[in-house]
Amino acid sequence: MSTLISCRLPGRIRTSFGSVTSRKSSASSGLSVSQLQTSPTLAQAAQRTSDSIDEDIKNEAARRQTESSREVKIMLLGQAESGKSTLQKQFQLYHASHTLDVERPSWRIVVYANLIKAVRTILEELDYEFSSSLAEYPFPSEGSGPTDVGAQNEILELRRNLLPLISLEGSLSSELSGGASFLGTRRGTSFPRRPGLFTRESSRPVADLRESSGAVVATNRAAQVLASTVHVIEALWRHRSVDAMLRLRKLKLDESGLFFLEQVRRIAEPDYIPSTDDVLHVRLPTVGVIEHSLKVNTVGGSYIWRIYDVGGTRSQRPAWCSYFDDVNALIFLVPISAFDQYLDEDPLTNRIHDSLQLLMSIWTNELLKNAQLVLLLNKIDILRKKLEAGVQVRQYIPSYGNRPNNFSTAAEYFRSHFLAAHKKKDSFQRRLYVHLTTMLDVQATQVIITSVGDLIMRKHIAQTGLA
Numbered sequence: 001m002s003t004l005i006s007c008r009l010p011g012r013i014r015t016s017f018g019s020v021t022s023r024k025s026s027a028s029s030g031l032s033v034s035q036l037q038t039s040p041t042l043a044q045a046a047q048r049t050s051d052s053i054d055e056d057i058k059n060e061a062a063r064r065q066t067e068s069s070r071e072v073k074i075m076l077l078g079q080a081e082s083g084k085s086t087l088q089k090q091f092q093l094y095h096a097s098h099t100l101d102v103e104r105p106s107w108r109i110v111v112y113a114n115l116i117k118a119v120r121t122i123l124e125e126l127d128y129e130f131s132s133s134l135a136e137y138p139f140p141s142e143g144s145g146p147t148d149v150g151a152q153n154e155i156l157e158l159r160r161n162l163l164p165l166i167s168l169e170g171s172l173s174s175e176l177s178g179g180a181s182f183l184g185t186r187r188g189t190s191f192p193r194r195p196g197l198f199t200r201e202s203s204r205p206v207a208d209l210r211e212s213s214g215a216v217v218a219t220n221r222a223a224q225v226l227a228s229t230v231h232v233i234e235a236l237w238r239h240r241s242v243d244a245m246l247r248l249r250k251l252k253l254d255e256s257g258l259f260f261l262e263q264v265r266r267i268a269e270p271d272y273i274p275s276t277d278d279v280l281h282v283r284l285p286t287v288g289v290i291e292h293s294l295k296v297n298t299v300g301g302s303y304i305w306r307i308y309d310v311g312g313t314r315s316q317r318p319a320w321c322s323y324f325d326d327v328n329a330l331i332f333l334v335p336i337s338a339f340d341q342y343l344d345e346d347p348l349t350n351r352i353h354d355s356l357q358l359l360m361s362i363w364t365n366e367l368l369k370n371a372q373l374v375l376l377l378n379k380i381d382i383l384r385k386k387l388e389a390g391v392q393v394r395q396y397i398p399s400y401g402n403r404p405n406n407f408s409t410a411a412e413y414f415r416s417h418f419l420a421a422h423k424k425k426d427s428f429q430r431r432l433y434v435h436l437t438t439m440l441d442v443q444a445t446q447v448i449i450t451s452v453g454d455l456i457m458r459k460h461i462a463q464t465g466l467a
């Protein structure tokens with residue numbers, strides 16, 4: 001399937017004031033044509049009514065015009081797991097942190113789902129590791145290695161105790177996706193995949209979960225089981241077999257899973273409420289296009305920012321273009337740490353390559369020719385860690401050649417690569433603003449949000465003439 005986005009139709013259907021005017025008739029004055037012809041007074045009254053309707057329509061059109069000039073439309077685009085929803089939360093934190101506070105308890109179910117998924121992934125990977133080592137060495141040693149008999153028995157016991165917890169994943173997943181059960185494989189990995197039928201969490205606006213009694217029951221049940229199994233999870237997480245697999249990169253967990261496993265004791269507390277850090281770390285794939293509205297006060301007055309957060313998998317991309325009409329700013333996120341990863345939906349496509357293709361197909365879209373463009377090269381914290389651990393860029397991106405395998409060289413390489421592609425393809429000669437980001441770093445991201453916000457408002461004011 002192609003990554004390209006093609007749009008033929010401009011976005012939403014608009015109402016036309018012209019057609020409303022033309023439909024205005026004598027019917028609006030409640031008089032028939034013959035009555036109007038025979039009575040001049042009635043005709044004058046009808047004219048006055050008609051004029052007053054015209055005036056109302058004109059005023060309404062002017063009001064809407066001003067209102068829409070006070071609206072700023074921003075789209076967050078990029079492949080799945082690039083950090084779009086995390087950026088949306090950062091916008092929310094910066095401009096309307098009280099709304100994030102209200103939502104905080106509803107994020108509990110997602111934290112539990114992410115944590116349980118991580119535990120289940122570890123057990124699956126250990127299973128696979130033990131069965132492949134058994135095939136290689138049919139008589140496992142008695143020593144104290146990561147795959148010896150003792151380790152295998154210990155993990156077996158931990159697994160038995162964790163079954164009640166793992167069995168909750170389906171119900172949490174189903175609540176998160178509004179009743180639908182999602183089938184999927186392990187995500188974001190760069191090693192050979194095996195087929196699997198695992199449920200995974202998907203998205204339903206988190207605010208809806210507050211009203212759902214099913215979600216409340218599932219959350220409370222998960223909290224209960226988590227409290228009684230927290231020591232087992234810790235024993236699994238600290239086990240020498242898990243440690244060895246992490247060191248050998250045979251076990252790869254989502255960022256959210258890694259983070260929540262480290263924090264499991266705090267999360268298992270009975271009065272646990274997710275912190276801002278937790279909310280930023282959760283992984284809840286977006287489905288479709290979700291509009292978030294924020295009231296933003298600037299020196300020139302207050303504006304409504306409509307931020308569109310989209311699902312980034314390939315199958316969801318064709319839906320994006322129906323929102324391109326009138327976009328003021330487009331923020332495109334690329335997870336540059338994913339240079340050694342392949343798409344979940346197409347295991348042969350490198351994720352950097354996919355981002356580049358996707359970006360180019362969007363940039364060239366006529367509907368976006370007046371949009372402000374911002375490119376965020378995200379997840380630089382993970383990039384740094386990978387390079388420090390010795391993962392070689394050139395092994396996955398041959399054009400990297402013999403450049404030094406360090407952070408500054410790699411970050412600059414990706415930056416110039418994207419800039420060069422933009423220069424070559426952008427027939428509208430738009431300026432591209434590029435930032436290196438770690439979307440989980442609140443302070444650093446807030447600085448970028450301010451600067452991107454200024455940029456967007458300057459262009460918007462120049463276009464609308466408003467201040």
Ligand SMILES: Nc1nc2c(ncn2[C@@H]2O[C@H](COP(=O)(O)OP(=O)(O)OP(=O)(O)O)[C@@H](O)[C@H]2O)c(=O)[nH]1
Nearest residue numbers: 080081082083084085086281283286312379438439
């Ligand atoms: N370490 C690290 N993790 C990040 C960063 N940005 C986002 N994440 C994490 O990456 C995961 C995916 O982020 P999302 O914001 O859900 O990704 P998305 O682009 O909205 O993905 P879709 O909705 O599937 O299209 C989440 O667990 C985030 O916490 C980053 O800069 N560094």
Ligand SMILES: [Mg+2]
Nearest residue numbers: 084085285286
């Ligand atoms: Mg998302």
